[in-house]
Every structure is written in C-alpha cells, then in structure tokens.
Amino acid sequence: MPAPTLTREEVAQRLLAEFRRSGYEGASLASLSAATGLGKSSLYHYFPNGKVDMGQAAMEVAGAWLQEKVIPQLQAAGDPEKRIKRYFAALSEFYAKGTLPCLTDLFTIGEAAGHFQQQFRQRIGQGIKLIAGVLEEAGIAPAEAARRAEDGLVMLHGALVVARAQGNTAVFARTIKAIPAMLLAPQED
Amino acid sequence: MPAPTLTREEVAQRLLAEFRRSGYEGASLASLSAATGLGKSSLYHYFPNGKVDMGQAAMEVAGAWLQEKVIPQLQAAGDPEKRIKRYFAALSEFYAKGTLPCLTDLFTIGEAAGHFQQQFRQRIGQGIKLIAGVLEEAGIAPAEAARRAEDGLVMLHGALVVARAQGNTAVFARTIKAIPAMLLAPQED
C-alpha cells in the first residue's frame, strides 16, 4: 500500500466536512489535521495561507459540487416542473437531507465574514437568476419569477436552520417538497 | 460619577451583542471583556463557568426580550391579522431589521451545539404553538395552522440567512411583510 496520496481536492473535501461539523472558527488546525489525516505542515504545503486558504478550498469544493450535480438539474431536458423538482432534490442531497448546515452559517459570521461574503452574494445571485429563468419558461413574469426564486432559497435555508434548532429534519423534507409548488403556482395578478 | 455598576442583565445584554457580532466560537474572553467594559476577572465573578455561562446569560436576555416585546403581540387585543403582523414586526426589530444573525446560527454550530440546542427546540416549539393558536382563531384547521406557523418561522430564518449572504436586508423586509398573508390565506383543502 504505497499510501495513495490524496489529491488537493480530496483534502479539500475533508476540510469542508470538518468545517461543516465545527464551523469556521470552531475548526482548529488540529481538528483539520485529524480530519484530513495530514500533519499541520502538510496542510500548509497545500494551503500556504493557513485556515483562510482551507476555507477557500472548502468553498470551492462546495461550488464544484453545486456546479456538477445541482445546477445541471435546471438545465437538463424536461418540463420546468421536473427540472425544478430535481434541482431542489439535488440541493437536499447537498445538505444531506437537512443534517448539514448551510455554508453561509459557517462562513459569514464573525471574522470569517470579511473573507468569504462576496462569494456568497455572487452564488445566491446566480442561483436566483437560474431558477428565475426556468420559472419564466413556465410562463411566470420576470419580476415575479425573481421574487419567487429568492423565496425558494429563503425557504430552503430557513428550513435548514429550523431543522437544526429542532434537532429534526422533518421540516426540511416537507419544505423541499413544498417549494416547487410554490414556485410554479399559477400567477394571479 | 460613582461608576454606576452594571447589573448582571445589562452585562448579559452586551455579551449578547458581542456573540451576535462574532459568533460563539469567535467571541473571545478578550472581546467579551471589551464589549462589557469589565475585566476578565469581573466576568468570572458574574459567570463562574466562563464562556458557557456567558452564552447562557445571552440566551436568557434574548428570551426575556422575546417574552416581553414579541410574544405579547400575539396575545394582545385585536383581530388575528393585526396580532400576527405586530408579532412579526416585533421579531423584525429583534433581528434589527435583518442585520443581526439568528441565535440558532450562533449557538448550534460546533462545540456550542451540545450546550444550547435543547433550548432552541423548546423555543421553536413554543413559537409554533403560539402562532398556530392565533391562526386557529382565524379559522384555520389545527394541523394546517401548525404547518403554516412552522413555515412562517422557516421564512423568517431563511430571509435572515439570505440577507446576510447578500449583504442586503431587502429580502428580509419583503419576507416579513409577506409572512402574515401567507399565514392567513383562505384555506382551500
């Protein structure tokens, strides 16, 4: 067993897992070292600027996941309803059915906020734009589509918080199921 | 100026402010000391078990705020719609119109979770029960009222997260305004 050296991405995946477990401030170099199986010096080899770089790498891993497994659901073939449903189902997996905290909670509170907030603004903006695009295909007016898309992300993130507060993911499962209907409800105006 | 000694509650209010700024792990005894104007030893006088006690006191201050300024809105005179609107308006103030993070995000991630999670479960449960009671007065069936009450808290907390991610409280203001209509919409079944 020639110690199959971990790629930088594999390391980053384990860092993400540890940040999700402990939060950004709560994760220490010792815990990050344990989570990756690498010594501190090895971590600094991959991430010269220390913990901030590790957080950055974790953000990138999460971004790659979304880009590869979640966003394509919106762009696949099929009617808008199917795509929306699959998109939120994929997001549910990203959050391990409601058991993992959203990254905003990890990286936008306290000292970390300054390093990472800009990226969240962009990602949320992109998500809203993509969802709204599908809603427009379904006949919903642009302004309303943007509002609803934002509401969908609001509900998803709120359900994560409430599920964590309750220690019970039922509300998350229920919300994930309810979001598509809310998004695609016939428009009244 | 005989140095008007702070009461324990006044100290706890400042601790809460610092936890909201820095998160639980991110707040250090040094920053908590600066926030209260008390030396570390004085803090230990008030809170013998250190940071955990300080977090507990901050939670109690927040609980007292809710008990005194928010929950009474639901129990006041007036029709259900007015009470619901005032309740969420009061919650909006509690979160400084969307600029302060929800306490769940501060106290249920990482090591802190073990100390505080039980309290969140109870508070969320109580909030849902109280809101649902008012919805039932408005003629909504009990099971549906409980679901909607939970949805209301989901939207509120989600809006806080999304607002923080966007660095913009507009979504929070919009959501606070929209929640009462969602809660009181005519029932279809």
Place this chain on the structure above:
DNA sequence: GTCTATACGAAGATAGAC
C-alpha cells in the same frame, strides 16, 4: 466587585530534516 498579574494549554504558523 473590580483590578493587575499570571499560569497554562491550545491556537496558528514556521523551520528544517527526511
């Protein structure tokens, strides 16, 4: 009740050997 001083371990970060 509040302060100054300090103990002591943990934290982030680096040096240098292999």
Place this chain on the structure above:
DNA sequence: GTCTATCTTCGTATAGAC
C-alpha cells in the same frame, strides 16, 4: 510531500490585592 520539533500569540481560567 510529509514528518517532528519549535516558536509565538492568543485563549481560558485563576490568584490575590484593593
């Protein structure tokens, strides 16, 4: 690229004077 060893600063906590 990974390790052991080490440095420095910070964090929590306590002692003891006022």
